[in-house]
Amino acid sequence: MKDRRIVCRCEDLTEEEIIHAIEEGYDNLESLKRYTGATTGSCQGKGCLMHIIRILSQKTGKSPDEIGLTTQRPPVNPVPLFLLAEGDEK
Numbered sequence: 579m580k581d582r583r584i585v586c587r588c589e590d591l592t593e594e595e596i597i598h599a600i601e602e603g604y605d606n607l608e609s610l611k612r613y614t615g616a617t618t619g620s621c622q623g624k625g626c627l628m629h630i631i632r633i634l635s636q637k638t639g640k641s642p643d644e645i646g647l648t649t650q651r652p653p654v655n656p657v658p659l660f661l662l663a664e665g666d667e668k
């Protein structure tokens with residue numbers, strides 16, 4: 579059985595799927611994100627973004643600085659539950 583290296587646990591994406599998408603032409607971070615769904619899970623890429631950038635860097639020869647970052651949306655940083663529970667009940 580072939581190794582199945584999970585890169586993005588939220589979207590259940592393997593390294594092989596990411597490499598295949600890059601070879602299909604989705605060779606920049608934003609288009610790779612939209613095509614595969616990588617970094618769009620509940621952790622917003624916290625668990626996979628750096629792995630995706632590493633793979634993109636290896637496959638394209640671009641440096642991580644050239645690749646850049648995706649737009650990350652809340653909750654990238656943890657939000658205490660009591661803040662979410664507070665409402666207009668006063």
Ligand code: FES
Pocket residue numbers: 585586587588589616617618619620621622623624625626627
């Ligand atoms: S591990 Fe990829 S979005 Fe969470």
